[in-house]
Every structure is written in C-alpha cells, then in structure tokens.
Amino acid sequence: MSKRFSLEGKTAFVTGASYGIGMAIAKAFHSEGAAIVFNDINIDLVQKGIASYREAGITASGYVCDVTSEEQVAETVSKIAAEVGTIDILVNNAGVIKRIPALEMTAREFWQVIDVDLVGPFIVSKAVAPGMIAKGGGKIINICSMMSELGRETVSAYAAAKGGLKMLTRNLACEWAEHNIQVNGIGPGYIATPQTAPLREKGHPFNEFIIAKTPAARWGTTEDLEGPAIFLASAASDFVNGHVLYVDGGILAYIGKQPK
Ligand code: NAP
Numbered sequence: 001m002s003k004r005f006s007l008e009g010k011t012a013f014v015t016g017a018s019y020g021i022g023m024a025i026a027k028a029f030h031s032e033g034a035a036i037v038f039n040d041i042n043i044d045l046v047q048k049g050i051a052s053y054r055e056a057g058i059t060a061s062g063y064v065c066d067v068t069s070e071e072q073v074a075e076t077v078s079k080i081a082a083e084v085g086t087i088d089i090l091v092n093n094a095g096v097i098k099r100i101p102a103l104e105m106t107a108r109e110f111w112q113v114i115d116v117d118l119v120g121p122f123i124v125s126k127a128v129a130p131g132m133i134a135k136g137g138g139k140i141i142n143i144c145s146m147m148s149e150l151g152r153e154t155v156s157a158y159a160a161a162k163g164g165l166k167m168l169t170r171n172l173a174c175e176w177a178e179h180n181i182q183v184n185g186i187g188p189g190y191i192a193t194p195q196t197a198p199l200r201e202k203g204h205p206f207n208e209f210i211i212a213k214t215p216a217a218r219w220g221t222t223e224d225l226e227g228p229a230i231f232l233a234s235a236a237s238d239f240v241n242g243h244v245l246y247v248d249g250g251i252l253a254y255i256g257k258q259p260k
Pocket residue numbers: 015016017018019020021022039040041045065066067068092093094095096097116120143144145146187188189190191192193194195196
C-alpha cells in the first residue's frame with residue numbers, strides 16, 4: 001500500500017472496540033502499522049477484546065472507560081499517553097441503540113442514547129484534541145449512520161443522536177482545522193454485527209426489507225468499512241474535512257426497487 005495510506009508510528013484509539021465495527025477498524029489500522037488502543041464499558045469486554053486481538057496477532061491496549069464520563073475519559077486519555085503514546089487517530093465508535101416507539105419511550109431512555117452516541121464523542125474528542133494539537137495534528141472519525149440522514153420507526157433517539165453527530169463532525173472540523181486536525185465521519189449502512197442481529201433473525205421482515213432497499217442487495221460486513229476508515233485515518237485524506245463518508249451499498253442513492 002502506498003505511503004499515503006500508511007499509519008506507521010501512529011497511535012489509534014477506537015472506542016467500544018472489543019468487537020464489531022470498532023474491532024474491524026482497529027484491525028485494519030494495525031495492518032497499516034498503527035498501535036491499537038481501545039476501551040469498553042466493563043472489564044469482561046476489555047479482556048475479551050484483548051484476547052480477540054491477540055488471536056489476530058495484535059497486542060492491543062485495552063481500558064475500562066465509559067465514554068459518557070468526563071472523569072473516566074480524562075483519566076484514560078492520560079494513561080494512554082503515558083503507557084502507549086499520544087493519540088494520533090481517534091474513532092468515536094462506542095454506541096447504543098434503543099428500538100422503542102416514540103410514544104412509549106421515556107425521556108430517560110432518550111437521554112441514555114443521546115449520552116452515549118452524541119455526548120460521548122464530544123467528551124472523548126475534547127479530551128484527545130489537546131494532545132493532537134501539541135503534536136501538530138490528528139484525525140478524528142465519528143461513526144455516524146443511515147440515521148444521520150434518514151428516519152425510521154422506533155429509533156427516534158438514535159436518529160437524533162446520529163444526526164447530531166453528523167453536525168458535531170462538521171463543527172469540530174471547522175474549529176480544529178487550523179490545528180491540522182481533520183474531523184470526518186463514516187456512515188455505515190446496515191452491517192451484520194451483534195447490534196443488528198435482532199433485525200437479521202431468520203424470517204424477520206426487516207431482513208428482506210433492507211436487502212430490497214440496498215442496491216448492492218446485501219447486508220454490509222465490517223470488512224466493507226476497513227478501507228474507508230484507513231483512508232480517513234491516513235495522510236491520503238489530509239484535505240478532507242467535515243465530510244461523512246457513507247458506506248451503504250447505495251442505500252442513500254436509491255428510491256427503491258421499481259415495481260415490475
Ligand atoms: P455495538 O453493539 O453498537 O458496539 C458498540 C460498542 O460500544 C460495544 O462494545 C458497547 O459495549 C460499547 N459501548 C456502549 N456504550 C458504551 C459506553 N458508554 N462507553 C464505552 N463503550 C460503550 O455494535 P456495532 O454494530 O459494532 O456498532 C458500532 C458503532 O457503529 C455504533 O456507534 C453504531 O451506532 C454504529 N453503526 C452500526 C451499524 C450497524 O449496522 N451495525 C450501522 C451504522 C452505524 P456493550 O457491548 O456493553 O454495549
């Protein structure tokens with residue numbers, strides 16, 4: 001791979017990366033030479049993640065940290081700087097979803113999603129940026145969603161959070177460009193991970209629905225996200241800023257299969 005996509009000598013911090021999309025992105029970064037750091041919400045997940053990375057030949061550094069806690073995030077970012085190195089690449093991947101009709105969702109449930117999916121990326125970005133500024137630059141990638149652009153029943157809090165995350169991406173891009181920090185997003189389509197497992201159960205109507213709404217006529221895989229993530233984490237994207245790169249098999253371009 002040409003040097004412009006190299007991540008040699010970089011420290012990459014991927015939040016919520018003990019499995020799923022975050023782990024796939026972290027492994028891709030490692031293949032391009034980055035040192036891998038991740039956090040998750042409890043020690044069991046962190047230990048599971050470290051073991052999974054080790055099985056893939058990766059010595060990853062894992063930390064227990066709730067991205068909604070400013071105190072835990074500040075402590076973790078300091079530990080990473082001391083134990084691994086100042087963070088060059090941040091991927092705000094940690095997230096939750098609650099699929100509840102709006103009329104049935106409590107404000108507390110709504111806030112819980114906003115807290116992790118929108119406030120969390122703000123907290124972690126704010127904690128990591130000073131180190132990037134001191135180093136002369138960095139890369140921040142926010143994991144957005146189809147719901148950054150589209151709505152659907154039962155995911156009002158998640159869509160509000162991911163829509164806000166798109167605008168947070170654009171705003172931080174504007175504020176930190178002068179420090180050579182590029183802030184972009186990746187908007188995955190419907191990806192086969194534990195988060196979407198309920199929607200892919202055999203015979204679930206949503207499974208057929210999504211395949212019909214996707215020109216590529218398939219669910220995405222975490223591997224589909226690896227190349228776009230390497231691009232946005234590398235020098236190849238140094239003049240890309242405030243952009244959300246949708247990796248969706250064409251969903252956002254598609255009005256839907258025309259009746260035969
Ligand atoms: P996921 O289950 O959403 O993974 C999220 C990870 O973040 C889990 O390890 C989770 O731990 C962790 N996490 C949750 N709350 C946290 C907190 N407060 N602090 C730290 N870590 C926390 O699975 P995924 O599908 O890989 O999703 C990863 C990201 O991609 C999410 O932001 C999601 O919204 C986004 N996304 C997913 C899809 C898709 O189709 N799968 C599409 C578009 C965007 P727990 O296991 O304990 O919850």
